[in-house]
Amino acid sequence: MASTLFFIVAVLMSSTVLANTGDAETQVSKNSCTTSAASSGISVEVDKSTKKVSFTCGAGINKVQPSNGQSGITQCYTKEVLTEPEDLVSLFGDGSQVTVTPSNGEASDGDKTVTLKLGKLPQTTQTIYFGCTGKSATTGEEQQTLAVAAKDEEQKCVVTVTVPADPDANICP
DSSP: OHHHHHHHHHHHHHHHHHHHHHHHHHHHHHTEEOTTTTTTOEEEEOOTTTOEEEEEEOTTSOEEESOOSSSSBOEEESSTTOOSEEEHHHHHOTTOEEEEEEGGGOOTTSOEEEEEEOSSOOSSOEEEEEEEEEEOOOOHHHHHHHHHHSOOOEEEEEEEEEEOOOTTOOOOO
C-alpha cells in the first residue's frame, strides 16, 4: 500500500516538474525578439515588486533602440512607431536605466539581454517601447539585386513594455 502511494506521488511530482520546465522555456522565447518575431514584435511587463523586466534582442537584430551612442540607454519611446524618444528619468524617476549585455558572453553580433530597471512606478499603467534592429539577412545574389533596386531594409522588432501602476499610488476616482 505504501509503495503504491509513493509511486503515485512520484508520478504526479515528475509531471509537475516537466510542466514547469516547459513554462520557463516558453517564457524565455516570449521575451525574445528574433528575426522570425520581428513582424509581430513582443510584449513584456515590468514586475511590480522589483520594478524590472528583461528581454532579448536576438542575433541579427541585436541593436537596441533608442540608442544615444553612449554606453547606456537612458531613453525609451512612448509611441509604437519608435519616434520621439523620451528620458526614462523624467518618466519614472531617478535610478531608471537600461543595461544591455551580451548573452552568455557572446561576441557583439550575438544575442543581447536588455534589462530595464525603473526608479518608481507611475500612478497609472503606461506603455513604453524599445526596438531591436539590424540589417536584413540576404545572400550575395539577392544583395546585388537589392542594391540595384533599393537600399537594404533594416529589420525591426518592436518591444512593447507594460509598466503597471504603483499599487500604493493615491488616485482619486
